[in-house]
Amino acid sequence: MISHSRRHCVVELQALPSRIGQIRRIVSAQLRHWQLDPLIDRAALGVTELLSNVHRHAQPNKVCTVEIEFRLGRLTVSVYDSDPRLPVLRETRADALDAPDALSALETCGRGLALVEAVSEAWGARPHGDGPGKIVWFSLRATPAHVAPKGTVIIDTAMPVREPAPAAFVAVDAEAVAVNVPVTVSVGTRPG
Secondary structure (H helix, E strand, O other): OEEEEOOEEEEEEEOOHHHHHHHHHHHHHHHHHOOOHHHHHHHHHHHHHHHHHHHHHOOOOOEEEEEEEEEOOEEEEEEEEOOOOOOOOOOOOHHHHHOOOOOHHHHOOOOHHHHHHHHOOEEEEEEOOOOOOEEEEEEEEOOOOOOOOOOOOOOOOOOOOOOOOOOOOOOOOHHHOOOOOOOOOOOOOOOO
C-alpha cells in the first residue's frame, strides 16, 4: 500500500531483496516530485541500508513501513518494523566508507548503520510508541532544487516602472484607545 500527500509518503512492504530496489525507486521519485533532487542518492542509500537491516535482523517477520517526510527544510526517512530489539552501531573503519567504490558496493554488501550515519546529518532508533517494534530513522537537511522557469522570460524595458504608492498615515487619539492596548507613536515629518 502506498499513500502520500504533498510532503509525506508512506509505503508498507515485506523487506525482501526484490522489494528494496522498488522502494529505492519510490523514494527517488517522491524526492524528484518534491524537487529535492540533491538528496536522492543519500536518501536512497540510507533507506536501502535500513531495509537491508530489517531483512537480515527483524524477527518475527519482515513486514515494515517506510515513511518519508519533508518538513521545515528537513527530510526524515523512518523505517518501522515489529522487532523490538534496537539496532547497535558497529565500529567500521573510516577508510572503508571513504573508498571510491563505497556507494557502488551497495548492492553486494550492506554497511548498516555506519553508512546511514555517514550519509545523514542525524539518525536514531526508538521503540515504537503505538505497539511492539521499533523505528529507525535518519534525516537530511534540504533546500528544494532550483527550478528554471519554463519558457523564455521577456522583460520589456520600454515600459516605465511605477513608483511605489505613498504611505498612508492615520491619526489615532491615544485617549480613545482602550487601556492595555499598545499604541505606537512615531514622530517625524510626512513626505511631500
